[in-house]
Amino acid sequence: MKQARDILLKIYQNLYHHFGPLHWWPGDTPWEIMVGAVLTQNTNWNNVVKAIHNLKRENLLNPFALYQLEESKLALLIKSSGYYKVKARRLKNLVNFLVEKYQGKESLMFKEKDEDLREKLLSIKGIGPETADSILLYAGNKPFFVVDSYTRRIFSRHKLISQAATYKQIQDFFTQNLDHEVKLFNEFHAQIVMLGKTICKNNNPSCQVCPLKFLEEEKYLIKGNN
DNA sequence: TGCCAGGCCGGGT
C-alpha cells in the first residue's frame, strides 16, 4: 500500500493538471477575502459576488466604513448572500474585532502568532473553523489547510477519510501528509472546490472523467482514521 | 419546481 502522502500528492497533481492554476482567493485585498469568507458560508459564491459588489459600489468595503455602518443597512446590502441578518451580525463581530484590537489593520492582526490568531478568530461569534482557516490561509498567507463540505464528501467517498471524521481529523490528514507550503495549501483547496462544483456535483458516484478515478483501480485505503 | 450552495450557533438530549 502506498503512503498517504504519495496518494495526496498524486491527487493534487491530477487536479492541477486537469483544471490548471485557479488563482484563489477571488478577492483583491485581505479584507475583501475576510468578508467573502463569512458571506460564502453555506452559500453559492455567485450570491456573494453580488453582495461584495454592492459594498464596493457604496465605498463600504473597508473596516472603518463597515464599523460605522448600521447593522440593518449592512444586512440589506448583503441580502443576496442569504442568511443576511445573521451574516450582518457576523461581519459586525469580525469588523469590531479588527478595529478595536488592531486599529482596523489586517497587517497588524497577522503579526499575531499563527495559532493564537486562530484561537482568537474562533472566539468571534460566527467564525468557525473553515472561516478561520480561510482567513488565515487566503488573507494572511498562513499555512492552514481549509476543510469544507466538498473535501469531506469527496475524500470520504473515496475512503481516504472516514465519514464521521471531525474537522480537525480531516485537516490533520492533509497537514500531516503534505509539505506546509502556503502555495500548495492554497491551490489544493481551490482545486477540491473546483472538482466539487463541476465533476463531482450531485454526489455522482461514477465519476467517469474524475481526476481521482485512479483511486478506484489502486485500492487505496487509509487506515487509522479515527 | 424543488434542491442545493466554499457554515455556524444555540438549545436540547
Add this chain to the structure above:
DNA sequence: ACCCGGCATGGC
C-alpha cells in the same frame, strides 16, 4: 459530547 433546527437568497 453529539444532534438538530434555524438561518435565506438566487440559479438551475
